[in-house]
Amino acid sequence: MNRRSFLGTLAAIPLTPSLAFADKHPPASTATPESDRFHLTLNRVLHGSNPAYTPDFLLEDIHATPGRRFTEFSGDVSGRWVGALASASSEYGTPFPILDEVVHRVIAAQHPDGYFGSAFHYDQPTDRDLALLWGNGRLLVGLMEYHSLTKDPATLASARKLGDFLVRIGPEFNSKKMADDFGAAHFASSYICWTQQTEGLAALYAVTHDDRYKDLCAAISERIERRPSDHVHGYLCSLRGTVDLYQATHDSTHLRRAEDGWLSVMNSGDVLVTGGVPEAWSPKRLRTEGCAECDWLRLNLSLWRATANPKYLDTAEHILFNEFSMNQFSTGDFGHATLDESGIPQIVSVRAWWCCTLHGLRAFPDVHRTAFRSTGQSLFYDLPVDSTFTQAGLHVEAKSSLAQDGTIQLKVKQSPAGQRLTVRQPAWAETIHLDRNGHPVPGLTVSNLTPNDTITITYAMEKKQTPSPGNKGQLFTYGPWLLGAPSAVNPGYFNELHPRNTLLPATLQTASEPAQNLFAVPVAAAQSAYIPAEFPEQPSQVQLRAVAEQTSMLPTPWQIAFQVKKTS
Structure with a gap:
C-alpha cells in the first residue's frame, strides 16, 4: 500500500481516541518517522x-x-x-x-x-x-x-x-502611529496582527494579479520589525509572507528583507539549542510555542527553496529533528514548553489546541515537498525524511529507517531515460554510502535511473560533544539528533541538585537497553556514568535519548545541557 492509499484509508475510518497515542499506533509495518508523525497529528x-x-x-x-x-x-x-x-x-x-x-x-x-x-x-x-x-x-x-x-x-x-x-x-x-499604539506589551494583539497579513495578501496577488494586494503586501512588509518581548509567531508569519511575495513577483527587494529578518533572528540570542525559538523575544523568553517552531521551520524551508542556500536547509533540518519533534505530544497536539534562564526547554506541558496543533499539521506538507527537488534530468534528495516525488514520468518514494539503522531507501517506480539522482550529504553525516540494487555506487550521484531500482543510503554518524551557548554546560548529539536525559527514563537521576550532577563523557556508550517505542531513536540512545551531586561517592548511570522521543512520553522534565568532568 502506498502512502496516498494509506492516508486515504486512515482518513476514511473513524478511529478511537486511544489511537492518537503513540503506543497504540498502527502496526510497525507502516511505521516511518515523518509519515507517522503526520498521521498522529492528522488523526x-x-x-x-x-x-x-x-x-x-x-x-x-x-x-x-x-x-x-x-x-x-x-x-x-x-x-x-x-x-x-x-x-x-x-x-x-x-x-x-x-x-x-x-x-x-x-x-x-x-x-x-x-x-x-x-x-x-x-x-x-x-x-x-x-x-x-x-x-x-x-x-x-x-x-x-x-x-x-x-x-x-x-x-x-x-x-x-x-x-x-x-x-x-x-x-x-499601515502607519507608525498604529505600530506605536499596539506595541509588544499587547503581545497576541500587538501590531504583528497587522503585519502577518502579508501571507494572505501575497497568496491573493499570486492568483488574481491585482496590484492593490501586491502594493499593500509590500507596504506592510516594510513595517515588519522584530521588537523586544513581541510575539515570535506573528513576526515569523510576516516574514514568510514576504518570501511568498518574492515568489509571486520575483522582486529581490522582498527576498532581501526576509533574509535580513532571518539573520536578525539568528543573531538575536533567542535561537534555542533545540533549533527552535521562544514564544516571545527576549527579555520575555519564558516558553516555546508550537506555532513559532512551525513558522521557523517553514521560513527556513521557503528560504531554501527560494535561494538554494544550504544554511537554510541545515537550519530547517536541525529544527525538524529536534524542536519540532520534541514539541509534538503523544496525542498529536503541539504546544508550549517551559524554558530555563538560559533558554533550554525543560518540560513540554501545554497542548495549545487553539493554534499550535493545527499549525503543526500545516508544517508537514512543507517538509514533505522539500525532501526532493528536480531540475531538468537531475533529481535531488535533500532532506532525509519519508517522501514521494512524482513529476513528468518520474516517481520515487523515500522510506526512512534513519532512527533505527542509519539508512533510507529510495524506490524508483517510474523514470524517464537519462534521469540522475544526487543525494545531499548533511553536515551531521561523517560520510554517506550509496548502494544501487545491492551494488556500491561511487560518490553521491546515481546515473540513468530505471524502474524498480532501489537506492539504499547509509549515513555514518557519531556522538559528539559541544558547549552550549553561554557555556551553561555541554550538549551531546548523534547525527541530527540532540540528546538529553528524560525523567521518565531516569527517575533516580532527577532530584533537587540534578543540574549539578557531573557526567563522565569518557564512559559514554551505546545504551544497553535502547528505547522501544514508535518514535524511538534507538540508533542514538546512549548511556553514561555520572557523579551525583548529592552523594558523589556513589557513581551511577544515566540514559541519554534523542529529545524527539518526547512524543512517545507523557510530559516529562528533560536535562539537555550537562556539567561534565574535565579530562586532563
Whole structure:
C-alpha cells in the first residue's frame, strides 16, 4: 500500500481516541518517522477529542460565540484548520469531504464589509479589533489554500472581499502611529496582527494579479520589525509572507528583507539549542510555542527553496529533528514548553489546541515537498525524511529507517531515460554510502535511473560533544539528533541538585537497553556514568535519548545541557 492509499484509508475510518497515542499506533509495518508523525497529528485533528474539531466548534470563532477560549480571534482556529487540511490534501492526494462543508459555512458568515467575526471599530481600534485582524489573516490564508486545492470561485470571491477590506483599512493600519499604539506589551494583539497579513495578501496577488494586494503586501512588509518581548509567531508569519511575495513577483527587494529578518533572528540570542525559538523575544523568553517552531521551520524551508542556500536547509533540518519533534505530544497536539534562564526547554506541558496543533499539521506538507527537488534530468534528495516525488514520468518514494539503522531507501517506480539522482550529504553525516540494487555506487550521484531500482543510503554518524551557548554546560548529539536525559527514563537521576550532577563523557556508550517505542531513536540512545551531586561517592548511570522521543512520553522534565568532568 502506498502512502496516498494509506492516508486515504486512515482518513476514511473513524478511529478511537486511544489511537492518537503513540503506543497504540498502527502496526510497525507502516511505521516511518515523518509519515507517522503526520498521521498522529492528522488523526488528532480529524478524530481526536478534548476538544473535538467539529464544524460547529470551528464556526464558533467565525461567529465570535462567547464561552470557549479565544473566539475574539475571529477565524483563527477555523482558518488554520481549513488551511492545514487543504494543504495536506493537496500534497498527499487525500480528500477530506468535511472541508467543503466548513468552508461553505464560513464564507456564508462573512460581513458585507468583507471581514469575519464581531463588529469592527474603524474609528478607534482596540485590542479586540487587532485580535479580529489576526484571526481574519489566518482565515484568509486558509481560504487561499482551499482555493489552491479546489479552484472554487466562491471561495476566491470571499477571499477577495476580505482582501478588499484590508486594502480599505490599509492607510490607517499601515502607519507608525498604529505600530506605536499596539506595541509588544499587547503581545497576541500587538501590531504583528497587522503585519502577518502579508501571507494572505501575497497568496491573493499570486492568483488574481491585482496590484492593490501586491502594493499593500509590500507596504506592510516594510513595517515588519522584530521588537523586544513581541510575539515570535506573528513576526515569523510576516516574514514568510514576504518570501511568498518574492515568489509571486520575483522582486529581490522582498527576498532581501526576509533574509535580513532571518539573520536578525539568528543573531538575536533567542535561537534555542533545540533549533527552535521562544514564544516571545527576549527579555520575555519564558516558553516555546508550537506555532513559532512551525513558522521557523517553514521560513527556513521557503528560504531554501527560494535561494538554494544550504544554511537554510541545515537550519530547517536541525529544527525538524529536534524542536519540532520534541514539541509534538503523544496525542498529536503541539504546544508550549517551559524554558530555563538560559533558554533550554525543560518540560513540554501545554497542548495549545487553539493554534499550535493545527499549525503543526500545516508544517508537514512543507517538509514533505522539500525532501526532493528536480531540475531538468537531475533529481535531488535533500532532506532525509519519508517522501514521494512524482513529476513528468518520474516517481520515487523515500522510506526512512534513519532512527533505527542509519539508512533510507529510495524506490524508483517510474523514470524517464537519462534521469540522475544526487543525494545531499548533511553536515551531521561523517560520510554517506550509496548502494544501487545491492551494488556500491561511487560518490553521491546515481546515473540513468530505471524502474524498480532501489537506492539504499547509509549515513555514518557519531556522538559528539559541544558547549552550549553561554557555556551553561555541554550538549551531546548523534547525527541530527540532540540528546538529553528524560525523567521518565531516569527517575533516580532527577532530584533537587540534578543540574549539578557531573557526567563522565569518557564512559559514554551505546545504551544497553535502547528505547522501544514508535518514535524511538534507538540508533542514538546512549548511556553514561555520572557523579551525583548529592552523594558523589556513589557513581551511577544515566540514559541519554534523542529529545524527539518526547512524543512517545507523557510530559516529562528533560536535562539537555550537562556539567561534565574535565579530562586532563
